[in-house]
Amino acid sequence: xxxxxxTENKEFKPLIVAFCCNWCSYAGAxxxxxxxxxxxxxxKIIRVPCSCRxxxxxxxxxxxxxxxGVIMCGCHPGDCHYSTGNYYARRRMTLLFSMLDYLGIDRAxxxxxxxxxxxxxxxxxxxxxxAKTVTELGENIKLGDLRCKKQQD
Amino acid sequence: xxxxxxxxxxRVLELLADGTVTKVLGWKEGDFIYDVTPASFLSAQEAxxxxxxxxxxxxxxxxxxxxxxxxxxxxxxxxxxxxxxxSFNQLLTEHRIDRDKVYVIGVGCKGxxxxxxxxxxxIKGITKVIDNGKELDIKTIYGSKTCxxxxxxxxxxxxxxxxxxxxxDEIIDPEPETKEEKADRFAKVSELEAMxxxxxxxFWQEQLSKCIRCNACRNVCPACSCMKCxxxxxxxGVSSKANTDSFEEKMFHIIRAFHVAGRCTDCGECSRVCxxxxxxxxxxRKFIKDINELYGEYQAGEEVGSRAPLADFxxxxxxxxxxxxxxxx
Numbered sequence: 001x002x003x004x005x006x007t008e009n010k011e012f013k014p015l016i017v018a019f020c021c022n023w024c025s026y027a028g029a030x031x032x033x034x035x036x037x038x039x040x041x042x043x044k045i046i047r048v049p050c051s052c053r054x055x056x057x058x059x060x061x062x063x064x065x066x067x068x069g070v071i072m073c074g075c076h077p078g079d080c081h082y083s084t085g086n087y088y089a090r091r092r093m094t095l096l097f098s099m100l101d102y103l104g105i106d107r108a109x110x111x112x113x114x115x116x117x118x119x120x121x122x123x124x125x126x127x128x129x130x131a132k133t134v135t136e137l138g139e140n141i142k143l144g145d146l147r148c149k150k151q152q153d
Numbered sequence: 154x155x156x157x158x159x160x161x162x163x164r165v166l167e168l169l170a171d172g173t174v175t176k177v178l179g180w181k182e183g184d185f186i187y188d189v190t191p192a193s194f195l196s197a198q199e200a201x202x203x204x205x206x207x208x209x210x211x212x213x214x215x216x217x218x219x220x221x222x223x224x225x226x227x228x229x230x231x232x233x234x235x236x237x238x239x240s241f242n243q244l245l246t247e248h249r250i251d252r253d254k255v256y257v258i259g260v261g262c263k264g265x266x267x268x269x270x271x272x273x274x275x276i277k278g279i280t281k282v283i284d285n286g287k288e289l290d291i292k293t294i295y296g297s298k299t300c301x302x303x304x305x306x307x308x309x310x311x312x313x314x315x316x317x318x319x320x321x322d323e324i325i326d327p328e329p330e331t332k333e334e335k336a337d338r339f340a341k342v343s344e345l346e347a348m349x350x351x352x353x354x355x356f357w358q359e360q361l362s363k364c365i366r367c368n369a370c371r372n373v374c375p376a377c378s379c380m381k382c383x384x385x386x387x388x389x390g391v392s393s394k395a396n397t398d399s400f401e402e403k404m405f406h407i408i409r410a411f412h413v414a415g416r417c418t419d420c421g422e423c424s425r426v427c428x429x430x431x432x433x434x435x436x437x438r439k440f441i442k443d444i445n446e447l448y449g450e451y452q453a454g455e456e457v458g459s460r461a462p463l464a465d466f467x468x469x470x471x472x473x474x475x476x477x478x479x480x481x482x
Contacts, residue, residue, distance in 0.1 A: 056407070056408060056411050057383070057389075057404075057408055060403075060404045060407060060408070061404075063400075064400050064404065077468065078468070084466065087466035087467075087468070087470065088463070088464075088466055090466070090470055090472065090473065091448070091462065091463055091465075091466055091470060092463060093473045094443075094447065094470070094471060094472070094473045094475060094476065095411070095414055095440060095443055095444070095463070096407075096411060097473050097476045098439070098443050098476045099407055099410070099411065099436070099439060099440065100407070101350070101476050102345065102346065102353065102436075102439050103353065103354065103357045103403065103407070104350045104351065104352070104353035104354025104355070104356075104357060104358075105350075105354070106350065107350075107476055107477050108477070110473075111473075111474075112472070112473040112474070142354060143400060143403065144400065
């Protein structure tokens with residue numbers, strides 16, 4: 001499966017994968033939509049039951065398949081639908097991001113943001129900002145799998 | 154060492170004879186004297202092949218998982234060095250082994266030798282190593298050579314955790330806790346952290362690209378004890394044996410280290426068994442260092458029943474953005 005878009009046209013548009021928890025951030029994204037707040041079309045949202053569902057492998061897989069940035073959004077600490085899921089996710093992601101940084105992968109390509117169901121505005125701001133950061137970083141070559149890239153001709 | 158080996162063998166034979174234990178987990182010699190491998194012994198006759206030398210680096214705790222399952226009567230005797238008892242405790246914490254089925258003899262350890270380091274000094278054709286605790290007198294087919302013991306120690310022994318046993322039924326010939334300053338086990342990790350991202354990337358790219366995906370690091374790790382492993386799943390995308398893409402190596406090593414984060418006792422077996430000499434302990438130690446800095450000092454296997462940092466949380470843990478605020482980008 002390939003998630004990379006056809007990039008024939010000149011300007012670099014990053015591909016961003018956003019893992020959003022079903023109860024807060026996904027609803028937040030929905031609110032951003034219904035409130036007609038824009039966020040970049042390159043952001044591909046993957047809905048997960050809880051931010052705690054995000055396995056470190058998911059993040060690496062997203063990079064493998066051609067993502068240039070991966071962001072994880074969940075309920076604010078204390079507001080998890082399952083009480084404590086995001087606390088575990090927070091520790092996990094801290095360690096994973098630290099490890100990616102240790103291996104020399106740009107630390108700005110990964111991010112965690114807490115977005116509640118009422119924060120459509122925040123969702124839009126976060127995604128715009130993240131897309132801007134990743135665009136500046138350019139294409140992800142350090143973590144991609146060459147076989148998953150589309151042939152450029 | 155000779156004396157300890159004699160005491161161990163005597164005690165093992167006694168315990169086998171009086172029926173306290175039905176099986177013994179220890180080490181036996183291979184084709185060369187430095188080729189010591191883990192082995193199990195069922196009778197006094199077999200136990201004649203039991204050795205304890207300066208090449209007994211292998212940690213025997215993990216074998217207890219399958220041994221405990223297969224055991225029908227009696228107990229298994231396991232010979233554990235001080236650092237192995239940490240892994241033993243960790244496995245007990247995770248309910249992977251049954252304490253009642255194991256008879257632990259703690260064996261004193263002065264630090265184990267790394268044959269690779271000796272060979273790297275240009276010493277070949279080794280027939281005998283006489284270890285007096287400070288210097289090694291190495292007999293080879295080309296004559297005899299000497300080297301300092303500390304120059305030939307295994308990486309894990311350079312920063313020995315402790316000479317104290319964290320679990321035992323009896324102890325044979327314990328070593329006193331060394332008073333000398335131990336090497337800082339995070340020195341290399343800190344050095345890498347101080348580099349720029351590009352330098353770090355180049356370092357790891359060089360190291361990890363040597364990986365031949367033999368899975369030895371995974372198979373030997375006492376913390377890697379799942380019956381079914383994510384890497385054995387053909388749809389995981391990391392099951393290919395061939396060195397096809399640099400992504401696979403990175404993914405494999407990140408995930409391998411992540412799956413044992415907070416449970417790794419830093420026993421150093423991964424680096425010891427790596428046929429390509431990849432410094433895998435540096436990945437584990439990075440996680441240990443982060444955990445110590447962010448969530449408080451924690452040593453896996455120190456005590457039975459402690460809660461692993463990744464299976465725990467506090468309300469005011471650091472946010473993942475903390476990574477962006479420290480060190481070199």
